[in-house]
Amino acid sequence: xxxxRIYHFRIDRFRGIKDLSWHPASGVNIILGGGxxxxxxxxxxxGLLLSPMNQTALADTDYHGRDxxxxxxxxxxxxxxxxxxxxxxxxxxxxxxxxxxxxVVPSTDDDAAAEGDQVYxxxxxxxxxxxFYEIAQPDGGTDIFPVSLRxxxxxxxxxxxxxxxxxxxxxxxSALERLLSDKGLRARLASGLAKTGVKDELLxxxxxxxxxxxxxxxxxxxxxxLDLAITGGQGFSVTAxxxxxxxxxxxxxxxxxxxxxxxxxxxxxxxxxxxGEAPITLVDEIERGLEPxxxxxxxxxxxxxxxxxxxxxxxxxxxxxxxxxxxxxxxHESRIGPLDLAKTRNHRAKDPETFLAxxxxxxxxxxECGFATAxxxxxVRGRLEDHGIHLADGAGHESTLGLLEALAAxxxxxxxxxxxxxxKHPTRWSTLAGKLAALLFRWTTGCLEQNVIGALxxxxxxxxxxxxxxxxxGQRLRxxxxxxxxxxxxxxxxxxxxxxxxxxxxxxxxTLGKVPPNKASEKKQYQAHERDWFKNGDGGRELAEKMFxxxxxxxxxxxxxxxxxxxxxxxGLVEIQDLAP
Amino acid sequence: MSDASVRAALRSDAPLVVVEAxxxxxxxxxxxxxxxxVAGASKSTRPLILTxxxxxxSMFFDRTKNIGPRIExxxxxxxxAHIATAYHAGLGLPADTAAWIRQRGxxxxxxxAVKVSRLLARHPMIAASLAERHPVVICDEHxxxxxxxxxxAMALLSQKARVRVFADPMQKIFRDKKAVPGCRAxxxxxxxxxxxxxxxxxxxxHRWNTGCRELGAWTLRARxxxxxxxxxxxxxxxxxxxxxxIFAENQAATKLDYRLLSNDRRAIDxxxxxxxxxxxxxRYNPTARSLRSFxxxxxxx
Numbered sequence: 021x022x023x024x025r026i027y028h029f030r031i032d033r034f035r036g037i038k039d040l041s042w043h044p045a046s047g048v049n050i051i052l053g054g055g056x057x058x059x060x061x062x063x064x065x066x067g068l069l070l071s072p073m074n075q076t077a078l079a080d081t082d083y084h085g086r087d088x089x090x091x092x093x094x095x096x097x098x099x100x101x102x103x104x105x106x107x108x109x110x111x112x113x114x115x116x117x118x119x120x121x122x123x124v125v126p127s128t129d130d131d132a133a134a135e136g137d138q139v140y141x142x143x144x145x146x147x148x149x150x151x152f153y154e155i156a157q158p159d160g161g162t163d164i165f166p167v168s169l170r171x172x173x174x175x176x177x178x179x180x181x182x183x184x185x186x187x188x189x190x191x192x193x194s195a196l197e198r199l200l201s202d203k204g205l206r207a208r209l210a211s212g213l214a215k216t217g218v219k220d221e222l223l224x225x226x227x228x229x230x231x232x233x234x235x236x237x238x239x240x241x242x243x244x245x246l247d248l249a250i251t252g253g254q255g256f257s258v259t260a261x262x263x264x265x266x267x268x269x270x271x272x273x274x275x276x277x278x279x280x281x282x283x284x285x286x287x288x289x290x291x292x293x294x295x296g297e298a299p300i301t302l303v304d305e306i307e308r309g310l311e312p313x314x315x316x317x318x319x320x321x322x323x324x325x326x327x328x329x330x331x332x333x334x335x336x337x338x339x340x341x342x343x344x345x346x347x348x349x350x351x352h353e354s355r356i357g358p359l360d361l362a363k364t365r366n367h368r369a370k371d372p373e374t375f376l377a378x379x380x381x382x383x384x385x386x387x388e389c390g391f392a393t394a395x396x397x398x399x400v401r402g403r404l405e406d407h408g409i410h411l412a413d414g415a416g417h418e419s420t421l422g423l424l425e426a427l428a429a430x431x432x433x434x435x436x437x438x439x440x441x442x443x444k445h446p447t448r449w450s451t452l453a454g455k456l457a458a459l460l461f462r463w464t465t466g467c468l469e470q471n472v473i474g475a476l477x478x479x480x481x482x483x484x485x486x487x488x489x490x491x492x493x494g495q496r497l498r499x500x501x502x503x504x505x506x507x508x509x510x511x512x513x514x515x516x517x518x519x520x521x522x523x524x525x526x527x528x529x530x531t532l533g534k535v536p537p538n539k540a541s542e543k544k545q546y547q548a549h550e551r552d553w554f555k556n557g558d559g560g561r562e563l564a565e566k567m568f569x570x571x572x573x574x575x576x577x578x579x580x581x582x583x584x585x586x587x588x589x590x591x592g593l594v595e596i597q598d599l600a601p
Numbered sequence: 602m603s604d605a606s607v608r609a610a611l612r613s614d615a616p617l618v619v620v621e622a623x624x625x626x627x628x629x630x631x632x633x634x635x636x637x638x639v640a641g642a643s644k645s646t647r648p649l650i651l652t653x654x655x656x657x658x659s660m661f662f663d664r665t666k667n668i669g670p671r672i673e674x675x676x677x678x679x680x681x682a683h684i685a686t687a688y689h690a691g692l693g694l695p696a697d698t699a700a701w702i703r704q705r706g707x708x709x710x711x712x713x714a715v716k717v718s719r720l721l722a723r724h725p726m727i728a729a730s731l732a733e734r735h736p737v738v739i740c741d742e743h744x745x746x747x748x749x750x751x752x753x754a755m756a757l758l759s760q761k762a763r764v765r766v767f768a769d770p771m772q773k774i775f776r777d778k779k780a781v782p783g784c785r786a787x788x789x790x791x792x793x794x795x796x797x798x799x800x801x802x803x804x805x806x807h808r809w810n811t812g813c814r815e816l817g818a819w820t821l822r823a824r825x826x827x828x829x830x831x832x833x834x835x836x837x838x839x840x841x842x843x844x845x846x847i848f849a850e851n852q853a854a855t856k857l858d859y860r861l862l863s864n865d866r867r868a869i870d871x872x873x874x875x876x877x878x879x880x881x882x883x884r885y886n887p888t889a890r891s892l893r894s895f896x897x898x899x900x901x902x
Contacts, residue, residue, distance in 0.1 A: 025819075102733050105645065106730075107730050107731075107733035107734040108645045108647075108734060112683075112687075112730070112731070113730075113736055114687040114688070114727070114730065115726050115727065115729075116886050117724060117726065125688055125690040125691040126688060126691050126720065126723070126724035126726070126727060127688075127690070127691030127692070127720075128691060128692060128693075128719050128720050129691070132691070134724065136726075137726075138726035138729065157687060158687055158688050158690065158691070159686055159688070159690070159696065160690070160696060161689045175627065219644065226819055238830060257772045
């Protein structure tokens with residue numbers, strides 16, 4: 021146990037997060053999710069708890085729902101190496117035992133576990149605009165969690181905001197200060213700086229005013245002989261004015277004036293130089309200021325180290341670069357859950373937006389994606405991006421089910437849009453439905469084409485096969501002619517006459533690329549039919565629009581409406597009774 | 602076998618050093634001196650001195666005054682009670698362990714030590730955190746430690762604290778503490794000295810330097826004699842020349858009472874009024890009580 025590590029993290033009523041309970045992994049934790057779901061709040065909460073400064077200002081908005089009276093609380097169960105000085109506090113801080121899930125009081129009960137890491141419970145509470153730093157003790161009481169201990173825990177924070185160059189300065193508790201750890205510097209500098217002739221730099225009128233002030237002091241028997249000098253003071257120190265500089269084309273410039281990426285890399289390297297230390301590190305928006313190749317390099321570097329790291333990102337490069345890191349997703353209800361590295365590999369590489377949206381809906385295939393997009397655009401009355409909704413192509417029944425299961429395993433809220441293929445995997449689907457409720461849409465029976473086309477009246481079938489873009493109409497007629505063996509006659513009237521009562525069934529068979537029983541030898545040719553119908557980029561949308569324009573919606577509404585409302589609710593919209601035609 | 606070798610042994614890297622020290626040979630001096638040195642060497646090191654009585658605490662406290670709170674001087678019972686209070690929930694005790702101890706009467710601390718030594722054995726992390734805080738532990742008058750109290754000290758040793766034990770097995774005055782269910786057997790002095798990487802004996806009777814050196818030497822000799830199996834000493838013969846013997850026969854009429862002829866009494870009174878201390882050995886407790894009235898209750902017995 022050489023580095024501090026957070027085993028469990030808990031937030032109550034801090035900013036947008038009402039309550040959150042999380043067991044982060046020991047190495048790199050990448051936190052994904054849509055905008056405003058609380059990713060940065062999690063990092064800020066860790067930052068506040070381990071802040072090396074005596075924070076003063078709290079905003080109303082730091083309290084959930086601005087309820088200042090209820091207060092907020094941030095608590096972490098952490099292991100602390102001896103080097104942090106946890107055992108040298110004025111009052112002894114007693115360790116708790118980590119039982120794998122929570123910190124418990126070590127017990128002599130026979131059924132209590134004897135094994136378990138030594139952990140401490142650190143807490144910061146906000147109450148009445150003040151912060152209370154506490155170490156919870158096993159006896160039920162609390163001791164103060166002093167700034168000195170927080171400093172020696174040595175949190176490294178590569179903040180998202182551009183102004184922060186703390187770690188490139190000699191401010192107390194910064195990585196640079198810890199690295200150089202020259203305790204006498206402040207005193208030596210102070211005595212040197214005190215000799216600086218500030219007064220000599222003053223213009224005459226100002227110097228006169230200082231003299232007048234000196235006389236007034238003398239008159240009032242106050243200390244006299246006034247002069248000006250550079251001095252430190254309460255809450256600020258002369259050393260805080262000292263920052264790293266570097267050579268840029270022959271001129272020494274503050275490192276703080278370099279780009280955000282360089283500053284962040286520099287801060288990380290400084291922290292790393294602290295021998296043997298692997299401090300808890302927060303990286304807000306890892307992509308900030310970094311080109312894709314440097315994002316990958318930084319991710320690789322973090323993953324090599326032994327420090328516990330918390331990263332937020334919106335960068336597909338960073339997501340794709342995660343090889344050993346633990347991936348976490350914060351859903352629209354501010355719950356955090358794990359993403360299985362292996363099961364999400366394809367989507368991380370091909371469609372990283374799946375993990376960067378507020379609400380991701382995994383649809384079974386390209387048609388379902390298009391159909392659900394068009395349907396939901398009507399449901400939310402606008403573009404899906406504006407609501408942080410993303411449709412992900414699950415690429416098949418099996419992989420959709422697998423991906424949804426992987427996502428739901430962490431208790432996360434995702435949407436799903438799938439067929440009911442011959443009742444496959446009934447238990448797995450019903451387990452999933454139990455978790456996702458109405459956000460998981462499945463047809464009662466059959467698939468998308470069967471349901472939508474099935475709900476059309478026969479006199480709408482000609483309109484159905486008419487491609488609004490006028491590209492596929494002829495091809496569609498050809499697929500039907502082929503199936504009905506009408507020879508060279510490919511007109512709709514001929515086809516309709518030949519098919520008779522079977523027209524709808526023939527169309528459905530064509531849309532699904534079904535191979536007629538006696539045509540096994542021409543399997544490929546028949547299977548290709550589906551692409552001429554709706555199994556393509558625009559097909560799903562076309563089918564959705566025709567569902568509305570050709571009158572199938574009333575019949576399908578009872579099935580689809582609850583799903584539409586569940587999605588509305590997930591993105592903070594009220595329930596509606598019907599969709600506009 | 603000297604002050605110098607004890608000094609060196611205490612300061613060595615040996616995890617366990619045992620020093621057998623008869624009264625008056627400077628163990629408090631050595632212990633306090635070492636503790637002061639350890640505390641002075643680094644800001645974060647707080648030696649822990651474990652005693653058995655509050656009187657011993659004050660004695661160490663007087664000798665380490667200038668170092669202030671950086672040396673922790675506690676009775677072993679108070680350390681045990683401190684651990685018990687911190688982990689009362691895991692021991693099935695109420696939060697107010699002090700009240701629990703009082704309720705138990707004379708067995709309170711003994712029962713507590715049983716519970717705490719079991720807790721430390723099961724969860725080494727607790728002793729580890731204490732050993733981190735107190736990398737040096739000095740056990741004073743360790744002959745008075747019960748099996749469970751000893752186990753607490755050994756738990757700190759097993760978590761890499763350097764333990765320095767001072768004891769005089771011949772001064773054991775608390776006897777074996779009253780046994781309670783589940784308590785550990787008394788530890789064995791021989792085992793402890795064999796377990797120690799260094800075993801030293803203090804044999805310079807410093808306390809006698811300002812008094813009668815011969816008597817000091819005689820006391821150590823007598824101690825050695827008593828330490829050998831079947832060894833006996835005779836208080837009437839072979840005494841240092843400075844020791845005067847007064848034979849006074851008890852004239853009391855009633856059994857266990859105490860009364861002297863005035864001639865005999867004069868010699869004793871004359872001594873008693875000149876001196877600040879007086880050791881009285883009697884065979885029976887009632888005789889001691891009678892002696893109290895004999896001295897007009899001037900001497901608390």
